[in-house]
Amino acid sequence: MNSKKIMQKSIGFYFNFLSYTHPKKLKKDGFRLFCNPFARKLKPHQLEFLQKGISDTLTLDGYKIQTYQWGNGSKKILLVHGWASHSFRWKAYIEYLVKNDFTVYALDAPAHGLSSGKFIHVVLYAKVINAFLESHSDITSIVSHSIGGFATTYFLDHYKNHSIEKAVIMCAPGEASDFFDFYKQSLGLTTKSVNIIIEEFEAQLGELPSYFSSAKFAESITVPALIIHDKNDMATNFKYSVRLNKHWKNSQLLLTEGLGHDLKSKELVKKVADFVTH
Incomplete structure (x- = not known):
């Protein structure tokens, strides 16, 4: 497994952990990652x-x-x-x-x-x-x-x-929903983690990804x-x-x-x- 894959899985593990221990932090961190272009x-x-x-x-x-x-x-x-x-x-x-x-x-x-x-x-x-x-x-x-x-x-x-x-x-x-499918797959996120991040997406943008x-x-x-x-x-x-x-x-x-x-x-x-x- 290359370093990028290891990093992705580590982030995914961390987000999945947060979904149980600190969902508010997951909302913030997950949404930020979703909108960060790393330009x-x-x-x-x-x-x-x-x-x-x-x-x-x-x-x-x-x-x-x-x-x-x-x-x-x-x-x-x-x-x-x-x-x-x-x-x-x-x-x-x-x-x-x-x-x-x-x-x-x-x-x-x-x-x-x-x-x-x-x-x-x-x-x-x-x-x-x-x-x-x-x-x-x-x-x-x-x-x-x-x-x-x-x-x-x-x-x-x-x-x-x-x-x-x-x-x-x-x-x-x-x-937009494709981006969530991509992050779910590449980071190994659980459905629970994705749904928490989507809540923040809706709060910030006023609509669900499907819109x-x-x-x-x-x-x-x-x-x-x-x-x-x-x-x-x-x-x-x-x-x-x-x-x-x-x-x-x-x-x-x-x-x-x-x-x-x-x-x-x-x-x-x-x-x-x-x-x-x-």
Whole structure:
């Protein structure tokens, strides 16, 4: 058994022990682990690239959110990264879009990149997206990846007063309950432990995990969307994007092969730019 597996089983044993001895502590610790991205620090070359943009901070609910702007083109676009990532993941997009008459904005989610905080969840991320767009009402397109795509779908369903006219959702997960299944399995949690953590999830987010379903959120969205997923994605199953496309009335689905979860491809960058432009 490798060290990661040993660590996971140790955490699971500790949480299962707490479920009997100190359920209140389990609620707090379990929810924190569930929302902790363990995001990596920016590397020097990543920081160097990001600093070429105009840096700013957005203050929201005690968080300091790092934001960036590149270019000054007539078309305005916001890029929203995924779990344990940051704005540098959009480097290829930023470089292409700036050359093609875009003003490009990106933000680091709470607990990611240069933003403050230790935790992230879909409701908080959507709130950050909304706050940023409220102060940049000329942005008409949003491109999102992974949990950023889940948060964007939630945002478009829950916040109706926005300027977004086109959305791109890449490799997004589909169900919050899947995360609990993953933690239960990988940590070896008992059903009792999971249910205690879910109680805290509901207290913090106002809904049970089953409420957080991208397909359900999509049913009320009228914004045209391009939904992209790779068939070989090992992080999130492409079946979620197939289902999202069925529920999102004004959407088109693009399935790739061999690009994995990161979806790094010059051709794809151009397709995304073409979609939000036309």
